Amino acid sequence: MKFNEFGFSPELLEGIQAIGYETPTPVQEQVIPLILEGNDIIASAQTGTGKTAAFLLPIIQKILTSKVDEHIKAVVIVPTRELAIQIDQHMEGLSYFTSVSSIAVYGGSGGSSFSSEKQALSEGADVIICTPGRMIAHLNMGYVKVSELEYLILDEADRMLDMGFFEDIMKIISYMPENRQNLLFSATIPLKIRELARKVLKDPEEISISIAKPAENIMQVAFVIYDTQKIPLVKYLLSAKQLRSVLIFCSTKSSTKQLGIELKKSGLAVEAIHSDLDQETRNKVLRAFKNRKLSILVATDILSRGIDIEDIDLIINYDVPNDGEDYIHRIGRTARAESHGMAFTLINEKEQSRFAEIEALLGKPVPKAKLPQAIGDGPAFNPRKSRMRNQRFRKKSFRKH
Numbered sequence: 001m002k003f004n005e006f007g008f009s010p011e012l013l014e015g016i017q018a019i020g021y022e023t024p025t026p027v028q029e030q031v032i033p034l035i036l037e038g039n040d041i042i043a044s045a046q047t048g049t050g051k052t053a054a055f056l057l058p059i060i061q062k063i064l065t066s067k068v069d070e071h072i073k074a075v076v077i078v079p080t081r082e083l084a085i086q087i088d089q090h091m092e093g094l095s096y097f098t099s100v101s102s103i104a105v106y107g108g109s110g111g112s113s114f115s116s117e118k119q120a121l122s123e124g125a126d127v128i129i130c131t132p133g134r135m136i137a138h139l140n141m142g143y144v145k146v147s148e149l150e151y152l153i154l155d156e157a158d159r160m161l162d163m164g165f166f167e168d169i170m171k172i173i174s175y176m177p178e179n180r181q182n183l184l185f186s187a188t189i190p191l192k193i194r195e196l197a198r199k200v201l202k203d204p205e206e207i208s209i210s211i212a213k214p215a216e217n218i219m220q221v222a223f224v225i226y227d228t229q230k231i232p233l234v235k236y237l238l239s240a241k242q243l244r245s246v247l248i249f250c251s252t253k254s255s256t257k258q259l260g261i262e263l264k265k266s267g268l269a270v271e272a273i274h275s276d277l278d279q280e281t282r283n284k285v286l287r288a289f290k291n292r293k294l295s296i297l298v299a300t301d302i303l304s305r306g307i308d309i310e311d312i313d314l315i316i317n318y319d320v321p322n323d324g325e326d327y328i329h330r331i332g333r334t335a336r337a338e339s340h341g342m343a344f345t346l347i348n349e350k351e352q353s354r355f356a357e358i359e360a361l362l363g364k365p366v367p368k369a370k371l372p373q374a375i376g377d378g379p380a381f382n383p384r385k386s387r388m389r390n391q392r393f394r395k396k397s398f399r400k401h
């Protein structure tokens, strides 16, 4: 299939060509005609499938052919600032030769951007790409022109619910007209997403693009380890080989900061990115990493989804991610676009049962590597024992309260 078979306007086709897309991806082939026809959609599609353009292209096309007025036509709600910026960049590229306008609206970027957001929202930019909290702050002020909105897109919906945004999403929707087209994209469709879909979508078409399995070309290895050995092992792994681009994921802000400090102390060129940093610093660090000026980045899960960084040599999971989906998203940051990548996961005693659940989702065990001699011996991998120990611990701490 070719892009010109969708019936897109010449100026939109020009944008697609300029951005370098030659043929539509499978999700685009399936989703674009349905959106053009006006259907509501619930789609399970992961990052990397081309889902962003799958909703942006038909929305730009529809706005191009609708009446010109100063109202917001489409709102895209996303979980993180980074994703909002990235989608807006896609939007700017694809719509470059058209008259369709857009703006990213996200928190943490200071007063001057609040006033430019205010201007765009009150003058009616065509497409708003926003994080929930910031959008509500604007809506509360009463100047946002959403009364004639036609399209609502919820992207990474499962992530938004995990982050506790359900109420915020419903609040934003309460400002919108009933009669609109709704598109929901989610990596997974658990029950709570079905519930959200029932509340928001009307008679949706359901599309499922590829099950969530990591790419075959990622070499996955796990190290079973005591907590105290984790930092020495990371240092060892980073010094063992000349690596151009390493992304280390931590589950908490505090372990992200701590690891960043420890690695810096040992002379490595490393930065940490987490939600305590202001947006400008986060953008600067991310840009340096993308441009290869910075080779090691320590981050929380804000970077595990949606963010498109090419060609990372190595992913290190400093902590075992919360679930299989997060694991797949994290390691999916490497081996993009047919290249090969490595993903190491460090498993302490408490995390063993969680890792076993992730392996069950993957359908096969991840090979466990012997620790280097310099690090010493680690514990045995015994997830059942770890599960029982965690249960005992939970019971004990429950009794204390």
Ligand code: AMP
Pocket: 020, 021, 022, 023, 024, 025, 028, 046, 047, 048, 049, 050, 051, 052, 053, 306, 308
């Ligand atoms: P996404 O899943 O939307 O995050 O897209 C993943 C990557 O694929 C991004 O770098 C897009 O620019 C790229 N992409 C999206 N659609 C196409 C296409 N039809 N051809 C080539 N690359 C694409």
